Amino acid sequence: MKILVADDEASLRSLYKQLFEAEKYQVDLAEDGEQALIFLQKGGYDLVLLDIQMPKMDGFATVEALKRISSVIPNGPIYFLTNNEDEVAVAKGISLDVQGYLIKSQYTPDKLVVEVKRILEEEKAKTIK
Numbered sequence: 303m304k305i306l307v308a309d310d311e312a313s314l315r316s317l318y319k320q321l322f323e324a325e326k327y328q329v330d331l332a333e334d335g336e337q338a339l340i341f342l343q344k345g346g347y348d349l350v351l352l353d354i355q356m357p358k359m360d361g362f363a364t365v366e367a368l369k370r371i372s373s374v375i376p377n378g379p380i381y382f383l384t385n386n387e388d389e390v391a392v393a394k395g396i397s398l399d400v401q402g403y404l405i406k407s408q409y410t411p412d413k414l415v416v417e418v419k420r421i422l423e424e425e426k427a428k429t430i431k
């Protein structure tokens with residue numbers, strides 16, 4: 303399984319990479335929305351975790367740009383991994399067909415791994431049906 307994590311905080315990127323690689327996931331990291339878009343255009347991610355507030359291009363702009371560009375290899379669901387739980391932001395994400403929000407402050411590292419495993423298992427079950 304392949305995961306893209308886009309977050310402007312280097313320490314969080316490093317932590318997420320360690321956590322997910324310990325679970326045998328392949329992980330690519332992006333430090334901003336522009337870099338994330340480059341990865342997303344290549345496609346093949348089973349899960350995409352995007353922060354909303356990033357330099358150069360925020361998470362919303364990244365998803366909007368991705369929708370305008372067709373990827374040769376599609377990606378799995380996109381989840382915002384953010385501390386922004388503002389109702390307007392949530393509504394905007396829903397309008398962009400983002401699959402969900404994971405609020406950083408509500409997840410310990412261990413709980414985040416459990417949630418990512420659950421999401422990936424759920425997605426895997428959808429493809430089997």
